[in-house]
Amino acid sequence: MLISRRHALLGTATSFAIIGRARADDVVRVGGIAPITGPAAEAGRFLQNGVALALEAINAKGGVLGKKMEFVVEDDQTTNPGAVLAFSRLVSRGDCVAYTGSIRSTQVNAIAPDVLKAAKPVMFGGTDPSLTQAGNPWLFRCRPNDSFSARVIADFGFNTLKKTKWVIVHSTDAFGNGGMKALVSSLDAYGIKPVLVQGYTNQQTDFTPVVLAVKQAEPDVVSSYFTFENDLGIFARQLRQLGVTVPWVGSPSIINTTALNLAGRALFGTYGIADYTPDASPEAKAYAETYLARFKAQPDNQSTWVYDALMLLAKAMNDAKSTEPEAIRKAIVAIKGYKGTEGTYNFDEKGDGLRGYNVVRNENGKIVFDKRVEFTS
Amino acid sequence: MAIFLQLLFTGLGIGAIYALVALGFVLLIRAASVVNFAQGQFAMVGAYMLVVCFNVLELPYLVSMALSVVLMGLFGVIFAFVTYWPLRHRGGLPVIISTIGASIFLENIVLVLYGPSPAVLPGLFDSPGFQVGPVFMDSQYLSILVSVALLVALQYFIFEKTLLGKKLQATSQDKEMASLLGIPVAGMILFTFAYSAMLGGLAGMLVAPVLFVSVGMGGLIALKAFAANIIGGYGSIPGAILGGLALGVAETLGAGYISVPYKDAFAFAMLLMFLMVRPQGLFGEKISEKA
Amino acid sequence: MSVNLASARVLRGLPQAAIACVAVVVVASFAPADGYYLNIFMQAATYAIAVTGLVIVLGYCGQISIAQAAFFGIGAYGVAIGTVDFGLGFFPSLVIGAAAAGLLGLILGLGSLRLGGHYLAMVTISFQQILTLVATNWIGFTHGPDGIRDIPRPTLLGFSFRNGHAFLALCLVTLVLVTLCVWRLKTGRLGRAMQAVRDNELAAGTCGIDVFSTKVIAFGLSAVVGGIGGGLFAGGFQYISPDQFSFSESIVLLTMALLGGVQSPFGALVGTGLLVILPEWLRFLRQVYLAVYGAAVILIMVFLPDGLWGLMLERVRRRAKPIEGGVAPLPLLAEHGEKSDEIVLDVQGIAKHFGGLKALDGVDLSVRRGSVHALIGPNGSGKSTFINVITGLYRPTAGRVIFAGRDITNSAPHLRNRAGLARTFQNIRVFRGMTVLENVMVGAERPGNDIAENPAAGVERALAALDFVGLRGDAHRQVGALSYGHQRYVEIARALAASPRMLLLDEPAAGLNLTEKQELGALLRRLKGHGLTILIIDHDMNLVEQVADHITVLNFGRRIADGLPNEVLANPDVIAAYLGEPRNEAA
Incomplete structure (x- = not known):
């Protein structure tokens, strides 16, 4: 029955691989957790692709302080307990100078106490704004947080599409709730109160009640925060079947590879906001080309944030000429104007590096860059 | 009203999926007193067989389906030999645990063999559905409803009208007596087991176009199907069908009119209510122990 | 002897537990300082506490519960919400959390009133699912899917548990204490009652055990223990979220209990330990390892039916020591045995209809104190229905049952036993999972018995009863290992140990061979000699003639004769209805 791989009992970290081969003393080692099993296992594979490309790029340019960079991964099984154990296992190795966390906000929340104890920089991709506001000096975000995603959705829908009757559909998990709250307050800034805010629980078999609620509200624009692609796919198909055709602006999951594959035509003509789009910058384009050549697939944000995270760590260590945690931390905070695949990084004291999103269009299955919306604070 | 009708149709479609899986549950409960916690994974394995036959081997759709159903029968026999046969004299709980073990095994072995990417399967028909008055009829839900009706008819025929069916019934009622009768x-x-696996697999193939094919897809359905069994009456075939449909309608209406996030709670609250008020379910016999 | 026994029982396990406490504190303080091992140990210890709770409800009481992770979660949320949102101390929050879990456990146990087996399993699954949904969606109270972070660890009497080692020591000491309590529970009165319910609900009820309350208590205790484990888990990891207490975690806990062996809290420790280590061993398999884990679960079920702990016990089990020394004679016989005209059991116009079938139709019967009364009749004459009405398994359609001056027509079976009505069953109902002595102790411990509150006296009474039926040497054997005839004696001893006012024997000769029947006859004559009031139901005329003072004959649900044996046996109606066949038919 609902036995996902997580049952793995105590959620122990499971798979364990070392990418790159070098002797222990002449490498700089970064540890990272990733969903190798569990519902997000596919995302875990993308993440490891990003890691592989980052290591190649870093080591081709001489590595870190003259040493090769190496990455150790532990399986988080797509669960919170799994993430806690995987992270503490990485810390217990004792030989990592820094870590990468998760793209899932709830997992970052789960490991936060251990991060504080480990007292080494942790780069992560979760977009819940509160993660960097809890006073934990070791957390650094390599994606724009959801206060920006919401502002971009609101800005695009109101200023560009000129829409005022909003519907928000969101997952009731940490990510979805956070996004919904941010969007409600961003719309409030334009004096708009959504006509419907509709939550749903992850992993549904059917979205008809949600779609009918949306239809009844008679919106002129639909916005969404979906966590899992399966849910997004079912919702998208039923939304179109039941005849809702108004513009739809979705959170990044609406344009990720899996969702495009699952939902197909149902997503044609939608807008998505994306922290990563190949056409947004020369850096992003170059990355996409390398990725395509190497893995025969289009990259998405599941691999770009971790690619940027490792590049940023390498830069910070090279800038600081040290692998001491405090020195790295200071060097990361000092990074301004670094052009990564996800955008231009300007870190603040809290640990947020990015403040903008790309708006993209799904044109018959092809993701087309529309514009970039950047904020300064 | 339009909304009510649409919800009702969808509820019936979803309910038919539960009913199909519940049907596989019921047969095993009746024949072998086995509560098979891997019934949902039967659906998952069936859907992946179809993916391999159709998407990978590129056989025609109906040929792929037929081949997958046959393979599922074989799979059911192997499943019985591994999880049920060695434990058949040890009561219910050990078999429950071993089927739980099997469900973990199946999900993960498929993950290893096929990889984590969810797969997409087309429906039986090219058209996504059609509009009847205010209601959009999803063609896949319709196919599922029709399939359930056909399977119920087929099952009725097999069980009531054939010698094989008589033997099956005798076996489920009294194993000792049946074996004395040769x-x-x-x-x-x-x-x-083979038949139950075929039903489960078919359920997976039919829902694949709706839910997509992923290793976790069976788990979504199986728990509800089990609940449908109890609501309908434990071990009752018409109960499983009606229980499934009732559950699908109740949770869809509940989600439509009361609360979407608590959708799953309606199914279980309904179950609890039944257990408290009418534990024998819609079609069950009175539970009592003979002194 | 009784003093020694009593003090030995009070102190039982305490020295070992004290040593274990010291040992775990030492282990905890020397455990490797790194977070990974601390986390693993902390998870194992808190999970093991929850699994020990399952031992109570599933192992002892035989009720399936697939909601242990929910109770674990309630305890965890109690601590998290109490400390973070309400600023309470850790320990008060822990108590609140465990109490809330216990309360919900009791409510869930109420579901067992009418349901057993798969139904109950489904109730617990539903409870589990609903709880997960509430934890996810009631954001104002539970913080929703974000979970609760920064859960503080406690300080007690100036000693701080903030440090990982100290908190781990706290978890382990709690685990030792919980294990001790649960282990002692098994051999206590309540634990025996639970096991009796598990092995045979019907027989447990007729031994004076309130089956329903026992189940409800088992659910409650199990939930409290689960809640304690969860509360410590919250303190250990300092962050909780709803997905940590989901259905799948309940399955994990159940699997741990079954793998280790659900009959003993030590099994819980072994099972939890193994499932912590197993994935570590399988680590080299990478992605395949969970598939291998699933396969391992099947293999363990197939090859280790009693779990790992059961296997270990099997290896080290010594031959039980026979019991030496004398025992006091069974006191019951003197107490209620005075022969008199006082009517002990007065059945007035009892009728029982099943639909149109009149199984009993206005039957009267009076049993006098100190006499042996036989109820006979051909097959299908209503004898079994009669005994089931008398013992409370059936409600009569009409009529009254007066026992020892009290109207018990509508009393539950266990209340009739408490009033002094003990019975045996035609198809033997002993408690198969227990030893001979434990079986009889269940009888001795019926509420209302003079020694029910005194464990040591209970042992003595049980031994005396076994001595009476000649099975004292087998006291420590598993009851299932005895011959059929001896199992019947265990049933009789169980009834005798309850010091009954009246003993009801339902076809005691059924299934016995000739020798055994002769032995049984001798036993009944001895009981009669002691003056015990007996109502015997049988169609073995040999036996009835040997012992009966008074005979009642039933046919087609009606009384057709009643009187002294020679009168009744000469009654032409009786001969026609019953004895028309050759006299030796049943002999």
């Missing part, structure tokens, strides 16, 4: 009880039980 009915190959072991064979009947293996046949039931």
Whole structure:
């Protein structure tokens, strides 16, 4: 029955691989957790692709302080307990100078106490704004947080599409709730109160009640925060079947590879906001080309944030000429104007590096860059 | 009203999926007193077989389906030999645990063999559905409803009108007596496993276009199907069908009119209510122990 | 002897537990300082506490519960919400959390009133699912899917548990204490009652055990223990979220209990330990390892039916020591045995209809104190229905049952036993999972018995009863290992140990061979000699003639004769209805 791989009992970290081969003393080692099993296992594979490309790029340019960079991964099984154990296992190795966390906000929340104890920089991709506001000096975000995603959705829908009757559909998990709250307050800034805010629980078999609620509200624009692609796919198909055709602006999951594959035509003509789009910058384009050549697939944000995270760590260590945690931390905070695949990084004291999103269009299955919306604070 | 009708149609479609899986549950409960916690994974394995036959081997759709159903029968027999046969004399709980073990095994072995990417399967028909008055009829839900009706008819025919069916019934009612009458009880039980796996697999193939094919897809359905069994009446075939439909309608209406996030709670609250007020379910017999 | 026994029982396990406490504190303080091992140990210890709770409800009481992770979660949320949102101390929050879990456990146990087996399993699954949904969606109270972070660890009497080692020591000491309590529970009165319910609900009820309350208490205790484990888990990891207490975690806990062996809290420790280590061993398999884990679960079920702990016990089990020394004679016989005209059991116009079938139709019967009364009749004459009405398994359609001056027509079976009505069953109902002595102790411990509150006296009474039926040497054997005839004696001893006012024997000769029947006859004559009031139901005329003072004959649900044996046996109606066949038919 609902036995996902997580049952793995105590959620122990499971798979364990070392990418790159070098002797222990002449490498700089970064540890990272990733969903190798569990519902997000596919995302875990993308993440490891990003890691592989980052290591190649870093080591081709001489590595870190003259040493090769190496990455150790532990399986988080797509669960919170799994993430806690995987992270503490990485810390217990004792030989990592820094870590990468998760793209899932709830997992970052789960490991936060251990991060504080480990007292080494942790780069992560979760977009819940509160993660960097809890006073934990070791957390650094390599994606724009959801206060920006919401502002971009609101800005695009109101200023560009000129829409005022909003519907928000969101997952009731940490990510979805956070996004919904941010969007409600961003719309409030334009004096708009959504006509419907509709939550749903992850992993549904059917979205008809949600779609009918949306239809009844008679919106002129639909916005969404979906966590899992399966849910997004079912919702998208039923939304179109039941005849809702108004513009739809979705959170990044609406344009990720899996969702495009699952939902197909149902997503044609939608807008998505994306922290990563190949056409947004020369850096992003170059990355996409390398990725395509190497893995025969289009990259998405599941691999770009971790690619940027490792590049940023390498830069910070090279800038600081040290692998001491405090020195790295200071060097990361000092990074301004670094052009990564996800955008231009300007870190603040809290640990947020990015403040903008790309708006993209799904044109018959092809993701087309529309514009970039950047904020300064 | 339009909304009510649309919800009702969808509820019936979803309910038919539960009913289909519940049907596989019921047969095993009746023939072997086995509560199979891997019934949902039967659906998942069936859907992946179809993916391999159709998407990978590129056989015609109906040929792929037929081949997958046959393979599922074989799979059911193997499943019985591994999880049920060695434990058949040890009561219900050990078999429950071993089927739980099997469900973990199946999900993960498929993950290893096929990889984590969810797969997409087209429906039986090219058209996504059609509009009837205010209601959009999803063609896949319709196919599922029709399939359930056909399977119920087929099952009725097999069980009530054929010698095989009589033997199966005798086996489920009294194994000792059946074996005294010369009915190959072991064979009947293996046949039931095979048939149950075919039903489960078919359910997976039919829902694949709706839910997509992923290793976790079966788990979504199986728990509800089990609940449908109890609501309908434990071990009752018409109960499983009606229980499934009732559950699908109740949770869809509940989600439509009361609360979407608590959708799953309606199904279980309904179940609890039944257990408290009418534990024998819609079609069950009174539960009592003979002194 | 009784003093020694009593003090030995009070102190039982305490020295070992004290040593274990010291040992775990030492282990905890020397455990490797790194977070990974601390986390693993902390998870194992808190999970093991929850699994020990399952031992109570599933192992002892035989009720399936697939909601242990929910109770674990309630305890965890109690601590998290109490400390973070309400600023309470850790320990008060822990108590609140465990109490809330216990309360919900009791409510869930109420579901067992009418339901057993798969139904109950489904109730617990539903409870589990609903709880997960509430934890996810009631954001104002539970913080929703974000979970609760920064859960503080406690300080007690100036000693701080903030440090990982100290908190781990706290978890382990709690685990030792919980294990001790649960282990002692098994051999206590309540634990025996639970096991009796598990092995045979019907027989447990007729031994004076309130089956329903026992189940409800088992659910409650199990939930409290689960809640304690969860509360410590919250303190250990300092962050909780709803997905940590989901259905799948309940399955994990159940699997741990079954793998280790659900009959003993030590099994819980072994099972939890193994499932912590197993994935570590399988680590080299990478992605395949969970598939291998699933396969391992099947293999363990197939090859280790009693779990790992059961296997270990099997290896080290010594031959039980026979019991030496004398025992006091069974006191019951003197107490209620005075022969008199006082009517002990007065059945007035009892009728029982099943639909149109009149199984009993206005039957009267009076049993006098100190006499042996036989109820006979051909098959299908209503004898079994009669005994089931008398013992409370059936409600009569009409009529009254007066026992020892009290109207018990509508009393539950266990209340009739408490009033002094003990019975045996035609198809033997002993408690198969228990030893001979434990079986009889269940009888001795019926509420209302003079020694029910005194464990040591209970042992003595049980031994005396076994001595009476000649099975004292087998006291420590598993009851299932005895011959059929001896199992019947265990049933009789169980009834005798309850010091009954009246003993009801339902076809005691059924299934016995000739020798055994002769032995049984001798036993009944001895009981009669002691003056015990007996109502015997049988169609073995040999036996009835040997012992009966008074005979009642039933046919087609009606009384057709009643009187002294020679009168009744000469009654032409009786001969026609019953004895028309050759006299030796049943002999």
